[in-house]
Amino acid sequence: MGWLLDKNRPICPQLCEQLCAQIATGKLLPQQRLKSVRDLALDAGVNPNTVQKAFEEMERQGVLHSVRGAGWYVSDDIAAARELYKTLVERTMQEFFQKMETLGIDPAETKNRIKEWNL
Amino acid sequence: MGWLLDKNRPICPQLCEQLCAQIATGKLLPQQRLKSVRDLALDAGVNPNTVQKAFEEMERQGVLHSVRGAGWYVSDDIAAARELYKTLVERTMQEFFQKMETLGIDPAETKNRIKEWNL
Amino acid sequence: MGWLLDKNRPICPQLCEQLCAQIATGKLLPQQRLKSVRDLALDAGVNPNTVQKAFEEMERQGVLHSVRGAGWYVSDDIAAARELYKTLVERTMQEFFQKMETLGIDPAETKNRIKEWNL
Amino acid sequence: MGWLLDKNRPICPQLCEQLCAQIATGKLLPQQRLKSVRDLALDAGVNPNTVQKAFEEMERQGVLHSVRGAGWYVSDDIAAARELYKTLVERTMQEFFQKMETLGIDPAETKNRIKEWNL
DNA sequence: GTGGTCTAGACCACT
């Protein structure tokens, strides 16, 4: 699992977002055990506390739950994750258009530039 | 002038970016006097210190210059601003594709979603 | 303000409970600024991070809110705090009766012992 | 035997307390054989290691003793158990009054609330 | 080993 983190913004919500995406897109299945806090921290190159905090935040949102001494698990019901993911993607796109507008590029022009973007 | 700032990332570079854009797109003309630090801070809802820092940063990049007791002015030559602006727009688009990938959406799919985006 | 903390159980929720009580009983008023995270940590003899975490928890419950660079404030509307407080007191009493029962003392006997307790 | 454990504090001392109470109140008689470590762990829903530790702790206090290969037994002399039990009950009541004070309820008011408590 | 909690200390943006 590749973690792509922008060190110039809070890491914790980025972890939440990417976890949420992995659940909503089926890369993590309901009831599946996640990597341990420490292992995931190593993978992502961040501090275990940051991962712990992210997991707790996701728990509050009904996406994960923990079993003492055993690990963290994806919720049985991933409807919450799907919902979060949907708004997350929408927000990302909206913010992109907004940012382009701050650069003097209106949405229509933005769409054009994206269309002509070389992958 | 609409200032759109993301409070979750450093304000100063955001101000720089948007000033740069305004110059490169002709909303601010060469030799034009900028609003005062204090007024611009009020407009943008940020601390005057932050605006001051942004102006000084832009001066270092040859985009602005200050006149003692008279305020800040756009440089005669806005080539630097144009150059900065170009890479800024590119970077913004790249970062958008990258962020979408962290959400499990590949560039092709991202292009699709943008195409179908309702303005 | 006297902080009475039992070091043998998680400190953070204890801080939450006592803050909640102070608000519900009027020792802290709506809109009032709290002591700074660092000062309160000194007072209570705990780590600033623990205080920060407690404040954030109370924020989630609608009891406090923070103003960047200015401090933490009691919410405008303290209904949430009152509600939390009420259940908190009830739970404390229930748990006391339960604990006495684990010691082989039924509730009626517990009431008796409390009645004869020398203050 | 009902085991009522607060998962938020160390389990081992809680087991000790409740065992002690059962002995002092005659639910377990001198020389009586206790349930096996494993069975008691199942009953209480805790780890066998924790039960083992509790038994060893009670042995140190002269309340239990082990017989190799035969299990654990209540001591002949339960004076120690009685003494522990007495202070335990007192401490429980004191801690209750103390906790109520942290919630802004003084001992007199606490007595009142207990008096009016519906069993 | 795993999660849960806390301490200590750091840097940043902002008032």
Place this chain on the structure above:
DNA sequence: GTGGTCTAGACCACC
């Protein structure tokens, strides 16, 4: 100086 975030490292109870 204040909140916001992160790192580093520790101890505990539990599996």
